[in-house]
Amino acid sequence: MTDLPYQDRPHLLPQIHDASQPLVVFDGVCVFCSGFVRLIVRLDREKSFRFATAQSPFGEALFRQHGLPTDDYDSNLAIIDGVAFTRMDSFVAIMAKLGWPWRTAKVLLVLPRPLRDWLYDRVAKNRYALFGKKDSCEIPSAELRQRLIG
Numbered sequence: 001m002t003d004l005p006y007q008d009r010p011h012l013l014p015q016i017h018d019a020s021q022p023l024v025v026f027d028g029v030c031v032f033c034s035g036f037v038r039l040i041v042r043l044d045r046e047k048s049f050r051f052a053t054a055q056s057p058f059g060e061a062l063f064r065q066h067g068l069p070t071d072d073y074d075s076n077l078a079i080i081d082g083v084a085f086t087r088m089d090s091f092v093a094i095m096a097k098l099g100w101p102w103r104t105a106k107v108l109l110v111l112p113r114p115l116r117d118w119l120y121d122r123v124a125k126n127r128y129a130l131f132g133k134k135d136s137c138e139i140p141s142a143e144l145r146q147r148l149i150g
Helices: 010-016 031-043 057-065 087-097 102-110 113-125 127-131
Strands: 023-026 050-053 077-080 083-086
Touching: 023 031, 023 057, 031 127, 050 057, 057 077, 077 087, 083 087, 087 102, 087 113, 113 127
Parallel strands: 023 050
Antiparallel strands: 023 077, 077 083
8 A cells, every 4th residue: 555656645755754844846857957946946945845856745745736747847846835826936935935036036926927936937848958857866965855755
């Protein structure tokens, strides 16, 4: 029974992650996405963020739970204070949670959602061509390893 994937055992998701901690689910083979996670780790003075790769069973289950495709991870997923964010809204929510001066990213919310999504999608759809792709998820630093889930 324990070999079932998380999506078949959604009741286990809360046990794996403390919902009081912000969580970022990201494309673990994307150089750009992994770089963004390393930036968050550096800027997160309170060390409150937790991370999961979208390719992990836990990350894939969360993508499914929030209606995101699991065959192309062109959005990250941030769950902050129990609210799920994707695309540019995810970036803004993450930066806002990091505090001053990073919360100034909220200015991006003045852009209409279609424009924000269009801008985000341009980078997301071309992220491998622009920044590269690894053959597999990299071995994380010791600090990031302590904050990875799933």
